[in-house]
Amino acid sequence: AAKGSWCPACGVAALSPGTQRDALLALAKQSILAKLRLPARPNVPQPPSRGALLTALRRMRAQRSDTAAAFPGMLRDGRVLPRPGMGLQEYEILSFAESGSSTAHSVRLHFRFSQEVAGSTEILQATLYLFWAAPGHGAQPVTVRILQPDPAGTNTTVTIETRLEVQKSGWTTLDVGAAVRSLFRRETPRLTVELEVPEDWGSPLPSNHSDSHWPFVVVRAQARKPHRVHRR
Amino acid sequence: GVDCGAEPRMCCRQEFFVDFKEIGWEDWIIQPEGYHMNYCAGLCPLHMAGVPGLAASFHTAVLNRIKAASAAAAVDSCCVPTQRRPLSLLYYDRDSNIVKTDIPDMIVDSCGCT
Numbered sequence: 001a002a003k004g005s006w007c008p009a010c011g012v013a014a015l016s017p018g019t020q021r022d023a024l025l026a027l028a029k030q031s032i033l034a035k036l037r038l039p040a041r042p043n044v045p046q047p048p049s050r051g052a053l054l055t056a057l058r059r060m061r062a063q064r065s066d067t068a069a070a071f072p073g074m075l076r077d078g079r080v081l082p083r084p085g086m087g088l089q090e091y092e093i094l095s096f097a098e099s100g101s102s103t104a105h106s107v108r109l110h111f112r113f114s115q116e117v118a119g120s121t122e123i124l125q126a127t128l129y130l131f132w133a134a135p136g137h138g139a140q141p142v143t144v145r146i147l148q149p150d151p152a153g154t155n156t157t158v159t160i161e162t163r164l165e166v167q168k169s170g171w172t173t174l175d176v177g178a179a180v181r182s183l184f185r186r187e188t189p190r191l192t193v194e195l196e197v198p199e200d201w202g203s204p205l206p207s208n209h210s211d212s213h214w215p216f217v218v219v220r221a222q223a224r225k226p227h228r229v230h231r232r
Numbered sequence: 233g234v235d236c237g238a239e240p241r242m243c244c245r246q247e248f249f250v251d252f253k254e255i256g257w258e259d260w261i262i263q264p265e266g267y268h269m270n271y272c273a274g275l276c277p278l279h280m281a282g283v284p285g286l287a288a289s290f291h292t293a294v295l296n297r298i299k300a301a302s303a304a305a306a307v308d309s310c311c312v313p314t315q316r317r318p319l320s321l322l323y324y325d326r327d328s329n330i331v332k333t334d335i336p337d338m339i340v341d342s343c344g345c346t
Contacts, residue, residue, distance in 0.1 A: 028250040028269045029257075035335040036321070042260050045324035053330070094330040112327040 035089075037116040048096045051212035056094055059129055059171060060218055089223040090124075091117055097193075097215040099205055105198065107205050108147070111191040111217045113180075118189040121221035126180035127173050128193065131213035132166045135201060139165040142204070145194040146179045156192060171213075180219055191217065233314060233342025236273060243274040243311035245343045262330070263322040272343035276309040315341040 015023065033041065047053075093113065100108035134140055142164050147156040160179060164172060176191065183189045193215075195204040206213050236244040250267045252258045258265070319338035325331050 024248055024269065024271075025250060025255055028267055029255065031269070031338070032267065032319075032321075032335070035338065036323075036333070038325075041257060042324060042326040044259050045328040047324065047328065048330075089333060089335060092332040093325075094332075095327070096329075113329065114325040114327055117325070117331070 037120055039116075048214070049212070052096060052214040052216070055212040056096070056129070056216045056218075060094070063127065063173065063218075088225065091121060091219075091221045091223075093117065093219040093221065095217045095219070097217075100192070102203065102205070105201055105204070106194060106196040107203060109193045109195065109205075109215055111193070113184070113189040113191075113219070115187070115189065117221065118184040118186075120224055121184070122224050123177055123181045123184060123219060123221050125218075125220040126175070126177040127218050128176045128215070129171060129173055129218070130195070130215050131171050131206070132169060132197075132204075133201075133206070133213070134166045134169050137168070139167055140198050140201075142166050142198075143194075143196040144174060145196070146176060147192040147194055148179075148183070149192070158194075176217065180217075184221075233344060241274060243272065243276045243343055243345050245340060246271050246273045261321060261323045264320070267319060268339050270340040272311045272313055272340065274311050274343075276311050276345035278309070309346045311343055312346055313340040313342070314344040317341055 029041075033039070048056075095111045095113060097109035097111055100110050102108065128144075130144070132142060144162045144164065145158045146160040148159045149156050159182075160176075162174060166172075176193075180191060183191055197204045205215075234242070234244040236246045248269050248271060250269050252261050252264075252266050316337040317339045318334040318336045320332070320334045322330065322332045
């Protein structure tokens, strides 16, 4: 009800318990969907494997404690971490990779984000987690490219290329905040990453999707400040 | 704040729990299992106006007496939330990403009269 028009606790006609319960359940659904900016409840999800999820949550926690210990209250790019309770709704989004086209020693990964969140938030932090199963010893070069579709959507261009020296098997993280910030302004927010490893490595991806070393991206976002209209 | 009993007369907090399994939402909402959508109900006669909770001070008692005495010529105030807290949700979005968010001011902890 519009504020001030009438008081829901003053003089509402009594409803039967069943009708009242149905009305309250409908109100609860409407309220949660509205606050999550969802037009309707999402379809039945395809959950990630339990191993991949547990590994991702563990890495996220380790990453957060590293950052917090080294730079209390600081984001990696130097901005101040918003204090909880500042009133703006925050989101933490964990997105697992979908594998795209590949060759013997390279593969493209896609990370999709929903338009509802992308369209109404600003990015605080975005980190790409990659696991390298490096056979053999010594520093071996790998390349990570962030690709962006051209306006027509037919081709992709490389926006960021990073060369790493992998010493041994393990996880690395890459800050992809700038790339995610730019794609969040698109109709279909989708991050495309290309991995390239030495010829003798084989595929840079684990053999199956349920492997606990499956790549993922973690995005921290905050609802955009409402546009304030000042009354003169 | 006052929690409602069987027959709420005066302004109080009415508990109401929405079980996500009951409404078929347990497949996309991972945690929690439900939502405490408590609400405020009950009357706020004039002598209760401005009583967000039972402040047992002399000043309040005197003020209530004055209001009660002039109740015939006044209107009621409203029973509204006086304390609220966020609802923390962990859910799958339509791309099967896992999203964690805290929706502010979603759970009513106590009610009072305006």
